[in-house]
Amino acid sequence: ALTKALDYCGASIYMWQLSSEENWLKERENNPMASFYPEGELVIMAKDANFNNKDMRLCWKFDVYAHEPMSRAFYYIDAHTGELIFKNDRICTGVANGTAQTMYSGTRAITTDSTAVNNFRLRDATRGGGVETYDMNNGTSYGSAVDFTDTDNNWTTTTNDDHAANDAHWGAANTYDYYFNVLSRNSYDEAGSTIESYVHRGVDYNNAFWNGSVMTYGDGDGSTFTPLTALDVVGHEITHGVTEFSSNLIYSYESGALNESFSDIFGAAIEFYALGVANGDWIVGEDMTPSGTGIRNMMDPNIKSDPDTYLGAFWHTSSSDNGGVHTNSGVQNYWFYLLVEGGSGTNDNNDTFNITGLGVGPAAQIAYRNNNVYLTSSSQYADARSGAIQAAIDLYGPCSPEVEATTNAWYAVGVGNAYVPTVVADFESDITSACSPPYTINFSNNSSNAGTFVWDFGDGNTSTLSQPSHTYTTFGNFDVKLISDGGVCGTDSIEKVAYISIDSLNPCIALVGDPVQTGCSGVVYDPGGPGANYDDNLNLVTTISPLNAATVTLTFNSFDIEPGSGSSCNWDYVEIFDGPTTSDPSFGRFCNTTGSPGTIISTGPSLTILFYSDVAVTHAGFDATWSCTLNNAPPVSDFVASVTQSCDGVIEFTNNSVGIVDSVHWDFGDGYTSTDYNPTHTYQTSGDYSVELFVENVNGSNTNLKSNYISISRPPAPIVPDMSNCGQGAVTLSAGASTVNWYDAIVDGNLLSTGSSYVTPLLNTTTNYYAEEMYPATINTVGPLDNSFGGGAYFSNNQSLIFNSYKQST
Template identity: 55%
Template sequence: MHHKYSVAALLLLGGLSSSAAFAQDYSRVQSKSMRDNGTPYLVEFKAAGNAFKLSDAPAVLRQQLALSSSDELLAVETKADELGFVHEKYQQYYKGVKVEHALYTVHARQGNLESISGQIEKVENLNVTPSLDAATGLQRAMAFVGAKEYMWQDAREEAGLKQQEANPNATYKPQGELVVMHDAAAGQPALAWKFNVYAKAPLSRAYVYVDAHSGRVISQDAIIKHAAATGTFATKYSGTKTATTDSFNGTFRLRDVSRGSGIQTYNCKKGNSYTTAVDFTDADNSWTEYNNANFDNAALDAHYGAQSTYDYFKNIHGRNSYNNAGAVIKNYVHFDDMPGDGVGYENAFWDGSRMTYGDGATRFDPLTSLDVAAHEIGHAVCSSSANLTYSNESGALNEGFSDIWGACVEYYKDPNKATWLIGEDIDKVRPALRSMSNPNAEGQPDTYKGTSWYTGTGDNGGVHYNSGVLNHWFYRLAVGGSGTNDIGSVFSVAGIGVDKAGRIAYRTETVYLTASSNYAAARTGSIQAAKDLYGAGSAEEQAVTNAWYAVGVGAAAGTTPPPTTVTYCTSKGTSVAYEWIDYVKLGTIARTSSKDAGYYNGTATSTSIAAGSSQTISFSAGFASTAYTENWRIYIDYNQDGDFSEVGETVVSGSSASSGTLTATFTVPSSARSGATRLRVVLSDNAATTSCNNYSYGETEDYTVNITGGTGLAAGGGATVAAQSASLGSTRLEKAVTLYPNPAASVLNIVLASKSPAVSAVVTDLRGARVANVSFENGQLNVANLASGIYLLTVSDGQKTFHERFVKQ
């Protein structure tokens, strides 16, 4: 069930007139790191006499993040740490609907704001009233997962959950939460139903996001994070160890009540049911007879591994269990997802509430080794802190941090173990599953986008491959070394040891990373973590920076680009076959042109504009034939920091299907910085195109404007400029293709925004296979013979081709 917070609750960061007091204040900002979507990832403030106070946080956040009137931030958590920092975490809402993975944190010490970090989503004109209800959304999610059986369909599992939660209403059946979720395929946010779908056969568990308007599955985030089989399982690898057990009814069982709310280890008896799992017991508390053909000694490793991991996080980082609230850690050993098939389960995973271990088969021995246990519980730590989405770069970081904890726990409990190998004890085929010291040896990259970097869609975007970069960064940070990486960078790192490296990694993950963090964000966050722990300019901060340089992320320590050099992101249209910019006029800039291959560099052409003045800019589109609806965005980098993300730097925003000359008026802010800066004009047929996109159809042109009389200080502050932006008036933004009714039962009507007739329509299923049993005539598609489901429609007007999804009821 979704919840919309009341206006009163959301006023914590809404409608704050005090933000205007910070609009022109560049002097308090030390540095700013930007995300790919043009929003700040980390803003550091100067520790001067006029430093922002913690009480200023709402206004500072609204100003720095350029929140719209529809955006609100709700305080959700406040924590203090051992360094004296107070961390206040805020959740973004758009028109009262939670924006998934959009969290921002204020970091303060002694009452002063030191920095803010996190991620927000730019949401514009999103309809937050769902077109389909939660029940229909769940059907689409289940169709996407395609399981034979789900946990809520098993009466025993449902009863077990009610008992476990001490709640008669507890159920595995997803209820659905309405959220705003980024749709990567569309390149923009969407209203979505979020479901926690736990499938029993085949086994999987993931958050599945269903577009609440189209019914399309737009994303999934795995909760069960397969380690692709890592670690060691039998006690012969860890030797004879002592472990806390529990005396019960005249015998002993693998339960420990001395750590948090407990550590419990159960026997699944080569089945896939958790409710029928039983205790491992021993009559004399001497578990020597467990070294048998059934690999029962694997349970001892799981129990010892969980205890060791708990001790590491508690004693080194002050963390009480994975959630820092003493949560019970449950282990299930001898798990088999397909009982009776004669093949052991070759994996281990954390499913969001418990650890599960298979017995292995052809590749692995039982997967209960020390580094596997630490790796999997490390996923639980991540879920309770950064919550890194399990795909692409954020998923690689998720996997990499778990490997880091596997190495750290091994080093903490037994420095004689192969700290830098992952899964060396259980792998029957290779020396190890992964190597942190030499990732290439096991098919992983040691350099960002270098040798063995994975670019496909398998393995959730290569999470078990590209994690090698974070692994090698940690190895270089701890051990040091010099050499030349895959991209030709000659590096030298002075190692700081596993203990310090672990503390920096922990603070990075738990304080500075968020769900969609990528490698660039991890670099920024870890440098900040090193500053917090060891001081700005410390040897540890330099080692962190140089270790990232060694793996191809960022510059080496002490490398400062010339302060006058500003590099702007790329913006280019892929095709100018149908539309392009044919006229731009501002002051003495007056250029008439034909198509320029998607981008024109006119920075050699300039005009002067005075701070505080009103300016009129004229522009128009050229069309090959049909006048399509186009989106115009015009930007000026008023504070000269190399981006167009500040409030007011978008000076024109709107859409039009006219080929005539359009005009807009804007006011240059008095807080603009004097000197030469960038004017960017973007024409695109996609409303989601921003200042930093390579997009399909359209063109970008760049020019130079010289600002005179500005009061702004040097670039780098990133302060908001109080400029007045302009729109194109009442022109309504239209979709290129409108389909109705959608979902459709028999006939789907197709209308193009250009008013041109559609001359062809091709339907494919979600696998990409063309569907034959449809007919198209006079703008109507007969879908009566289609099976129920989601399909892709490709429509052409004889010039352009458009793609839209539809649902057959």
């Protein structure tokens, strides 16, 4: 029972495990036998201490005092089942308001809790599910982390840089307040989850990160960074949690750059919120860098060799840093700066701009709504522009100054066109043709200054979604029309004639994961399609199996798959199989470690592509074209039987014909035929039989005749004389054999009886019965009778005999 109680408590250290605590108790109680070790007491306790429900249990009661994390409670464990019946906390905490000397932001008011008059912890229960800050003591184990504590709630110690924890705690509280008070969001997940911060991670550790559930801060090495708990960095890391529970932007290439940028944006917004606009700045992490220059500059990204223009100077193009997520974030960072502060100039595209700033409040509302409502995991910079403009329309109306500034700020960083004060309808699609229905087209709405939309897809279907997808279910060429309504801004429409073509003459277009492709030519993309990275956690397959093909050629035009560790492709990869399934021979696994597969040619009429991605990091993927060589020859008939001699007459035939076979016809030589590809046939009488297989395709036919191929030697049937009876009655049938089975049908009949005779039920009509004599198999013994032969030998390894079995044996 005590083990159960400790399991429910789950502490890492208990008071009785510390000699100093045990000695303190002995002195305090003047009892050399005193101990914190729990002693069990049998008691009666109601389930959940609810004495009204009369669910009384016999329990062991234990006083469990934990040191880390600190707690003390009476645990009531069911004496029969081990179930926790009730936990009665003995340490009562209270909210306490304290002051803290931070490392970077001076003296600040903080909220803690109190477990005793002189014991305070960095735990704040007033915000959502709580704000809690823990000490990893320069280790790497979260389970070994302990509370920061203080005796008077005036947190002034600077020993071991512990005042950096005050920055983390105060910064997390301000981050919660900003999201809750300004953006109406309850914690990072909008569900009030506890915000946990872990400080002093590792030794000289130059990083801070969100790990999917908590924030973690290293102390830095003193030269590159000091403790990484600066206010804007705290806001940055918690915003990674916000993004994970909002757009969930994939941390790779453009989507990853947007992810990083949103953290920079709201790190700056939280700094302005907590310190006041006059005391905030546009440098990321300036407090924790000894030089004061920070790690990024949102006002002038080029200072840190980050781009301020999409695809412009300093744009990161390699796969390092997950495709440049910390570098290419500079584009949206500068967009946000211009949206807040305004500015004029000429970008790397030689486009001039002049923007009137909105201030931090409206700009942050637009950025937050974009991240929380419009962007998805694979969104790119073009999506960020359209989402931000739509967010501005939602919040401030079409043709508003906010929409104008949002649009022009994107134009200033090289994404999209400048603002025009009228509605402009426009749309596009990455894919506009397919070889067969059904086929789904994703439409991108590029309209300006419109809030509502009506789509006509040209096949009788419509939509009012902003960014719709539509599935065409018939062949044809389809006009697509979009009406964009901007209210006071006006209305505009655009129609693209024969924009979508679903025609068997078109090259087929497929994504890995689509059904079997039967066209002779086409393009296949990774699951992300032609315009986006592939997603995480994929395991998808597509088979290319053109009709009447002899071989399939697959040529990779572009290829970008996350490299594996070492020389292997063990994270993300493409694997190609020589056949219609993943059980067929593999051409290999490919990623950026191995390089592009190049051109692959199948040995038969099918290739299968498997795409796998792990839990993190995605790349642009691939596109490949396929073509087929048609089989212009008739098939060549060939077959084999499971056995050619049989006593039971059951023969299994396997069609081994070469080439494309559209239809087959078997003649078994006994008057029976079949059109099954691989039939099983039962011969009823003994004899020698010739078997013929006819095969055919669109190019011709072929016949294979094997004369006297099957020899059947069925044993003689038992002789049973016909019997008759005058009027209704039972009849006794007798066979000239002893081991006889009696049936009511010649094939698939019911076994009625076993023996040399059978008495029928009462009969009043002519009825047929069938007798089958059973012949026991002859036991054949092979090999010598004993081991008195040969010279003998000793073998130190395993020995075996190999037999060819031509029939199933029992």
